[in-house]
Amino acid sequence: MESFIQEMKRYLGFEEADARLLRQLGSPMEKYLPDLAERFYSQIQQHPNAFRVFSGGEAQIARLKQTLQNWARGLFSGVYDEAYAEERYHIGYRHVRIGLEQKYVISAMGIVRSFLSECLLLEFPASDERLKYSRALSKMLDLDLNLMCESYMHATLQNLRSLNAQPEDANQQQADVPEQVEVYHG
């Protein structure tokens, strides 16, 4: 039985060569990550319906900028196995939990894609090598976006199941965010 990440890698044509390229990118990309985090959160602050879910003030945003950099380092880890999929799925689920709408996750990935593409242009001369990096990175971002959005689908399905199991309590349950969701294995 093919897992979620296995099937989506196959869909995108993500090969071991892509994983190696991404791992090579980790070191040259490292210096851009603080600016990526600034760009990422400066955009969120322009969108009140996204920003309001980060209710912890400046301290929370400062912490999340570090978290975002760690997430970006993960893109370049070179290992994209079931543990990776589960971690990314959980990151998505944390966004579901705080009430961030999926549309902001998709657009935020657009910001990451755009920013990292520009970093590749700064870092490498026009070459087949740069093109290979760019293709591998693009597939990786598609994969990560898919894992994070999947948590939205599962959280909502979980909600449906919970409503279905306890129909007499439906009005109260709909307002709740589920406290737990099963870890998604495939």
Added chain:
Amino acid sequence: MESFIQEMKRYLGFEEADARLLRQLGSPMEKYLPDLAERFYSQIQQHPNAFRVFSGGEAQIARLKQTLQNWARGLFSGVYDEAYAEERYHIGYRHVRIGLEQKYVISAMGIVRSFLSECLLLEFPASDERLKYSRALSKMLDLDLNLMCESYMHATLQNLRSLNAQPEDANQQQADVPEQVEVYHG
């Protein structure tokens, strides 16, 4: 009140200049669209859980290849207004209706992104012009993906509301795909 597409354009920094660039791309991209449709559906056929929802056989696939080309022409129409948003949302909703999982929509957009990026490389020499086209196209694909995935979120929320409204009928309702969903305006 900002609409969905207005806000997401703002998120991605999609400007009128991008719309003009995409409109310019329409003519040179036209010749690649039949191959895009072939690539798109050849991948789906490698994924039984996606392919099974297209139950109309070869005739349906042939028709859908034309539909896909029309969708791609829309990317280059140069006009991305509320009517555009509504059309894209409805395309997404048709995918919800036939039971295609969101993960396939996200990965299929990865295929489109990859294919059209290669077309830009074939069509234009390395230049600032190509870079501008590439940036505009990337934002457009993020926007389209977001509109299509939003229909998944709305269909599921609609389902939740319907369960909530008629809890005594919950077991039967969960199995149904809703016949109608309100047109999404923003």
